Amino acid sequence: MFRELMTYNQAKKLIFNEINPKPLGNEKISLIDAYSRILYEDIISNMDIPPFDRSTVDGYAVIAKDTFAAEEISPIELKVIGEVKVGIYPKIKLKKGEATEIVTGAPIPIGADAVVMVENTQKQKNRLFIYRAVTQSENIMKKGADIKKDEIILKAGKILEASDIGVIAALGFTSVKVFKIPTIAVISTGAEIIEPGKALIPGKIYDINAYSLSAAILDSGGKPIILGVVPDDEVELGKTLKKALISSDIIITSGGVSVGPKDYTPKVINSLGKPGVVISGIAVKPGKPTTVAVIGNKPVFSLPGHPASALLVFYLIVSPIIQRIAGRKLISEKKVIATLGSRLFSAKGRKTYVTVKLSRDKNQKLIAYPIKSGMSGAITTLSKADGFIEIPADQQFIDSNEKVIVTLLKNKKV
Amino acid sequence: MFRELMTYNQAKKLIFNEINPKPLGNEKISLIDAYSRILYEDIISNMDIPPFDRSTVDGYAVIAKDTFAAEEISPIELKVIGEVKVGIYPKIKLKKGEATEIVTGAPIPIGADAVVMVENTQKQKNRLFIYRAVTQSENIMKKGADIKKDEIILKAGKILEASDIGVIAALGFTSVKVFKIPTIAVISTGAEIIEPGKALIPGKIYDINAYSLSAAILDSGGKPIILGVVPDDEVELGKTLKKALISSDIIITSGGVSVGPKDYTPKVINSLGKPGVVISGIAVKPGKPTTVAVIGNKPVFSLPGHPASALLVFYLIVSPIIQRIAGRKLISEKKVIATLGSRLFSAKGRKTYVTVKLSRDKNQKLIAYPIKSGMSGAITTLSKADGFIEIPADQQFIDSNEKVIVTLLKNKKV
Numbered sequence: 001m002f003r004e005l006m007t008y009n010q011a012k013k014l015i016f017n018e019i020n021p022k023p024l025g026n027e028k029i030s031l032i033d034a035y036s037r038i039l040y041e042d043i044i045s046n047m048d049i050p051p052f053d054r055s056t057v058d059g060y061a062v063i064a065k066d067t068f069a070a071e072e073i074s075p076i077e078l079k080v081i082g083e084v085k086v087g088i089y090p091k092i093k094l095k096k097g098e099a100t101e102i103v104t105g106a107p108i109p110i111g112a113d114a115v116v117m118v119e120n121t122q123k124q125k126n127r128l129f130i131y132r133a134v135t136q137s138e139n140i141m142k143k144g145a146d147i148k149k150d151e152i153i154l155k156a157g158k159i160l161e162a163s164d165i166g167v168i169a170a171l172g173f174t175s176v177k178v179f180k181i182p183t184i185a186v187i188s189t190g191a192e193i194i195e196p197g198k199a200l201i202p203g204k205i206y207d208i209n210a211y212s213l214s215a216a217i218l219d220s221g222g223k224p225i226i227l228g229v230v231p232d233d234e235v236e237l238g239k240t241l242k243k244a245l246i247s248s249d250i251i252i253t254s255g256g257v258s259v260g261p262k263d264y265t266p267k268v269i270n271s272l273g274k275p276g277v278v279i280s281g282i283a284v285k286p287g288k289p290t291t292v293a294v295i296g297n298k299p300v301f302s303l304p305g306h307p308a309s310a311l312l313v314f315y316l317i318v319s320p321i322i323q324r325i326a327g328r329k330l331i332s333e334k335k336v337i338a339t340l341g342s343r344l345f346s347a348k349g350r351k352t353y354v355t356v357k358l359s360r361d362k363n364q365k366l367i368a369y370p371i372k373s374g375m376s377g378a379i380t381t382l383s384k385a386d387g388f389i390e391i392p393a394d395q396q397f398i399d400s401n402e403k404v405i406v407t408l409l410k411n412k413k414v
Numbered sequence: 415m416f417r418e419l420m421t422y423n424q425a426k427k428l429i430f431n432e433i434n435p436k437p438l439g440n441e442k443i444s445l446i447d448a449y450s451r452i453l454y455e456d457i458i459s460n461m462d463i464p465p466f467d468r469s470t471v472d473g474y475a476v477i478a479k480d481t482f483a484a485e486e487i488s489p490i491e492l493k494v495i496g497e498v499k500v501g502i503y504p505k506i507k508l509k510k511g512e513a514t515e516i517v518t519g520a521p522i523p524i525g526a527d528a529v530v531m532v533e534n535t536q537k538q539k540n541r542l543f544i545y546r547a548v549t550q551s552e553n554i555m556k557k558g559a560d561i562k563k564d565e566i567i568l569k570a571g572k573i574l575e576a577s578d579i580g581v582i583a584a585l586g587f588t589s590v591k592v593f594k595i596p597t598i599a600v601i602s603t604g605a606e607i608i609e610p611g612k613a614l615i616p617g618k619i620y621d622i623n624a625y626s627l628s629a630a631i632l633d634s635g636g637k638p639i640i641l642g643v644v645p646d647d648e649v650e651l652g653k654t655l656k657k658a659l660i661s662s663d664i665i666i667t668s669g670g671v672s673v674g675p676k677d678y679t680p681k682v683i684n685s686l687g688k689p690g691v692v693i694s695g696i697a698v699k700p701g702k703p704t705t706v707a708v709i710g711n712k713p714v715f716s717l718p719g720h721p722a723s724a725l726l727v728f729y730l731i732v733s734p735i736i737q738r739i740a741g742r743k744l745i746s747e748k749k750v751i752a753t754l755g756s757r758l759f760s761a762k763g764r765k766t767y768v769t770v771k772l773s774r775d776k777n778q779k780l781i782a783y784p785i786k787s788g789m790s791g792a793i794t795t796l797s798k799a800d801g802f803i804e805i806p807a808d809q810q811f812i813d814s815n816e817k818v819i820v821t822l823l824k825n826k827k828v
Contacts (some may be wrong), residue, residue, distance in 0.1 A: 032640065035629040050619055087605035087646070089617035105606050105719065107617050146794055153794065162633060163797045163823075166626025166721055170619075174611035190503035192519050195446070197588035203503035203521045205464055205584075212580025216447040219576055226446065307580055368717070378594065380560055380567065382577030393432070409577075 005283040008316075008351045015317065019299045020277045021324040024180040024249065031168055034160050037178040038221070038327040043154040048144035049170055052089070053108040060099040060121055060128055061112035064136040075122070075129040084109055099128050108140055147171075157329045169230025173267035184222045185244035186210050189265065190255035190305055191232035208256040208307040212382065213314055220319040221326030222250070228252065237268050245272065245298055249325060251379055252318060255305030269293045283393060285347035287313040292392050304319045308381045312353055312388065315409065334408045336387075341369035343400045346391035355385035356406055368406050385409060419697040421807065422730075422765045429706055429731065433713045435738040438594040438663065445582055448574050451592040452741040457568040462558035463584055466503070467522040471553045474513040474535055474542055475526035478550040489536070489543040489584070498523055506548050513542050522554055529553035561585075571743045593741025598636045599658035600624050603679060604669040604719055605646035605743045622721040623668040625727055634733040635740030636664070651682050659686065659709055662740060666732060669719030679716050683707045697807060699761035701727040722795045726767055726802065729823065748822045751799075755783035758812045760805035769799035770820055799823055 006014070026040035055061065062078060078099040084090045086106045094100065094111030102108070102115060113136050120132040147170070148155055154164055160178070168176055170234060186209075194204045197212070207229050214224035227244055230237045244251045248307040270276035273295035280291045286309035291302035299358040301318050302311040338358060346352040368389060371381045387408040391398060398404060420428070428490055440454035451562060469475065476492060476493035484490040498504045498516040507523030516522070527550050534546040561567055568578055574592075577697070582590055600623075608618045610625070621643050641658055644651045658665045669678060684690040687709035694705045700723035705716035713734050717724040752772060760766040770782040782803060785795045801822040805812055812818060 031625055032628060032638075035632045047614070051614065052617065085605065087607075087615075087618050089615075105604065105619075125622045154797070160629070161797075161823075162626050162629035163725060163799070165629040166622045166725070167794065167797050169610045169625035170613060170622045170721075172612075172620045190519065191499065193501075196583045196586045198586075200461070200465065200586060201501075201503075203466065204501050205519075206586045208580040208584045211445055211583035212576050214446060215574070215576035215579040218449045224446075307584075311577060311580070380581065383568070383575075383581055385577070407574075 005281045005288065005350070006279055008282055008284050011279050011282045011290075011292070012317070014279060015299075018275070018292075018294050019319045021299075023325060024182055026177045028177050030175050031139045031165060031176055033333060034165060034168075034176050034178060035162070037153055037154055037160055037176075039158045039160060039164075040177040040179050040327065041156050041170070042152050043168060043173075043176075045151045045153050046148045046171055048149050049147040050141055050143060050145065051141050054141045055084075055102045055104055055106050055108060055115045055139060056141050057115055057117045058103050059118040059139065060116045060130075061094065061102045061109055062099045062114055062116055062130070062134065062135050063094060063096060063112060064114040064138065065381050066097060067114070067116060067130050067133045067412045070130045070133045072131050075131045076129060078128045080123065080126045080128050099130075102141060113137065113140070124151045136254060137138040158325065159328070161321065162189060164242055178371040182222045182249040182322060182325045183247065184217045184250045184252060184322065185225050185227050185248035185364045186217070187212050187237075187240055187251065187253045188229045188255060189232075189253055190229070191238060193231075193255065193305075193406075195229050209303070209305070209310050212334070213252060213254065213303075214313050216311060216314050216319065217252075217322065220322040221328055224324045233285050234264050234268055237265065241268065241272055241300070245295055249298060250318075251298065251300040252303060252314070253300070256257065266291055266293070269295065269300055270373060282317075283350045284313075284316070285350045286350045287316070287353070288350065290317065292317070308355070311382055312355070316353070330387040334404050336366065336408065337403055338366040338368035338406050340398055340400055340402050340404045341367045343397055344370050344389075344391060345397045346393075346395055348396075349393055352391040353388045355381055355388045356390065356404075357384050358406065368404055419695045419702065419764070420693055422696055422698045424782055425693050425696045425704075425706070426731070428693060428714075429735065432689070432706075432708050433735060435713075435735045436733060437739060437741040438596055440591045441591050441594050442591050445579060445588050445590055446592050448579060448582075449576070449594060451574055451590075452591050453568055453570050453572045453578075454591040455570050455572060455743065455799065456566045457582060457585070457587075457590075459561045459563055459565045459567050460585055462563050463561040464555055464557060464559065467557050468555045469498075469516045469518055469520050469522060469529045469553060470555050471531045472517050473532040473553065474530045474544075475508065475516045476513045476525055476528055476530055476544070476548065477508060477510060477526060477607055478528035478548050478552065480511060481528070481530060481547045483542045484547045484669055486545050489545045492538040492542045492544065494537065494542050496523075527551065527554070570740065573742070593634050595691050596636045596663040596736060596739045597639060597661065598631045598664045598666060598736065599639050599641050599662035600627050600631070601641045601651075601654055601658060601665065601667045602643045602669060603646075603651060603667055604643070607643045607645075607669065609643050620771045622794075623717070623719070623724050626721060627666055627668065627717075630725060630728050630733065631666075631736065634736040635742055636736045648678050651679065652685065653716070655682065655686055659712055663712065664736060665712065665714040666728070667714070668717040668724045680705055680707070683709065683714055683716070697732075697764045698727075698730070699764045701730070701767075702764065704731065706731070722769070726769070730767070748824065750780065750820050751817055752780040752820050753783040754803075754812055754814055754816050754818045755781045757814045758784050758803075758805060760807070760809055760811065761808055762810075765807045766805040767802045768805065769802045770818075771798050772800040782818055 082092045083101040084106045090109040092109045114134040123127040188207045210226045217224040277293040293300040355371045387406040389404045492513040498520045500520045505521040506523045528548040537541040602621045624640045631638040691707040707714040769785045801820040803818045
């Protein structure tokens with residue numbers, strides 16, 4: 001039995017061409033809920049910030065020129081004509097020889113062009129002695145110094161962080177337009193799969209993929225909907241897929257796509273619409289049986305049943321599509337360079353992905369230890385892995401002590 | 415005016431001693447909602463996984479010894495006595511000379527100890543020809559190979575990732591105990607502060623801190639409650655603080671703690687309970703006016719009004735406390751080594767923090783460019799900053815081209 005499999009790069013290109021992933025549009029949400037959401041449109045400043053010249057210290061607003069002669073041993077004297085408070089625009093106008101009391105954050109009164117710090121003054125009733133000269137604009141934050149009106153301050157596509165939320169609040173906005181979150185249906189297939197919470201019947205195992213994939217979907221910026229386990233039943237699978245096509249933007253199934261006699265998933269998918277299955281099998285290990293289909297404009301990914309394989313293929317192939325639809329600029333994966341801890345062999349003629357655990361040796365050198373799992377089904381390999389390395393299809397092995405590039409799995413810290 | 419300020423290290427130690435931050439206990443939540451939450455107790459396996467010996471390939475379950483003579487040019491012959499399906503525990507018992515059809519994931523029937531891949535066989539009715547010998551256990555995933563019963567598979571304190579959620583599902587659990595999320599009240603003070611969404615009166619500026627701090631609280635594992643802006647009014651501040659003490663685990667105020675005449679926040683806090691203010695002022699720049707109090711067992715942090723200072727002090731002092739109460743093992747900050755892009759001066763006698771922007775030069779060398787902001791109030795410096803560097807209190811400057819350690823601000827990628 002020989003079948004020419006598509007290479008990973010061919011598959012990746014074809015997937016993007018066939019699916020042509022595009023964001024779903026925007027929704028307006030409260031600024032309080034906007035943390036970690038993705039900005040839909042540029043934020044353009046509607047005003048100068050600060051909106052007026054402000055004092056950055058507590059002291060006295062003055063005309064700088066009046067203070068030029070001031071020295072520690074020979075202070076100059078000004079007349080205090082009033083007090084400027086924060087939050088109220090002052091009506092006072094300063095003339096030569098005059099000063100006003102002012103506090104941090106308060107508007108600079110008309111006529112004044114500098115502020116003397118309280119530490120450099122002495123006051124006797126309304127007589128103010130200044131012991132240090134100030135230059136023009138000293139201790140003043142100018143109107144528009146931080147943000148100018150009509151300036152683009154945040155670009156569409158930005159993942160909103162704490163400081164960005166602050167910047168939007170500074171402009172007086174209470175809501176913000178962000179990209180809509182795509183909904184991803186998750187279907188597990190297989191006669192041996194049983195939902196967690198139910199009693200375990202001999203011969204069956206609990207569903208893992210629905211849960212691990214759902215968490216990975218959240219990680220990629222999507223909203224998962226678990227549609228449960230579909231047993232070995234074509235009709236049932238067809239019904240569930242139809243439901244998924246209505247309720248979600250992307251569909252992920254797992255299981256039922258290897259070479260066993262019961263693998264009717266591709267057939268059922270093809271019966272639901274055009275163009276149907278566009279990729280059946282990719283020359284990667286693990287992940288060979290991966291099938292990709294498009295029904296109307298909705299992508300359907302059928303991943304291997306083995307949990308570790310399913311999750312790795314998810315990150316390789318599905319996550320970039322979800323991220324694009326979620327409005328993220330395509331994120332370059334986080335990679336680190338490490339030294340391989342032991343010799344690794346590839347799967348003949350297939351690009352091979354090997355999960356690794358990272359740790360530092362005595363000399364702080366970063367070492368990548370391949371995680372040994374005879375079976376790609378091993379669940380615990382998932383939790384142990386910090387990332388994975390690639391062995392090209394035309395390379396037979398990588399030697400111990402060679403430098404390798406490790407693509408980090410999400411949320412892993414080195 | 416001279417006041418001996420506490421150093422940053424003294425303050426940090428005192429804060430941990432006075433507050434003694436402890437997690438709030440646990441809550442049981444659905445596994446579907448558990449992504450990125452923190453595990454409250456060790457997860458101990460309640461069963462072997464897989465719960466039975468499984469085939470890892472499609473083919474025929476056999477007795478390995480029967481196949482030892484098999485070769486490409488001289489196959490051995492076995493009798494097919496039945497078929498093992500996935501999801502059903504087989505009643506068949508294999509005897510010498512017998513084989514059963516089997517698919518990936520199906521239980522190994524009693525008597526069999528290996529599986530021959532379908533590719534290495536040929537079947538004529540119930541006569542099976544095997545062209546390749548298998549060794550004992552070949553193509554079998556043994557019961558408990560992945561997880562053994564009573565094994566600790568996830569440790570308390572782990573932030574749950576996609577793969578961890580999968581592991582918990584594998585054990586059949588649908589819910590999981592996680593640490594409770596602390597509630598953090600956020601109060602902005604100052605006569606010049608107005609809530610976003612309202613019309614801007616001359617002399618006033620929009621509240622930034624409530625929003626940027628709320629997002630940073632989410633980032634640290636807490637749940638923010640914005641209690642709004644309290645104008646310049648002791649009674650009003652007292653009322654709002656009392657409300658906050660009832661409804662939340664930690665209280666953060668911003669503004670109203672510099673040396674101005676209106677700074678009654680410490681006085682009001684002291685009137686609410688013991689021990690009251692434990693730190694007033696820390697020798698850091700920015701952040702000098704930071705005040706820390708404890709009322710009963712609840713910490714009250716009073717941060718500077720300037721948005722950039724408030725957020726930096728939040729990450730330095732408040733975030734570690736929130737993370738500890740949220741159940742996170744104290745996370746060591748993410749640091750990178752970079753080359754300083756221009757000479758930097760410290761604030762005399764105070765540990766100085768300078769925000770920097772990171773970028774790579776032609777040779778891929780990581781350069782840290784100090785963000786110039788004459789005023790710590792500059793909002794946009796927040797958005798530009800990738801991290802910050804520290805200048806020790808006893809050091810006057812760091813020269814351009816020197817190596818510096820940059821502590822990354824959350825969510826920033828290099």
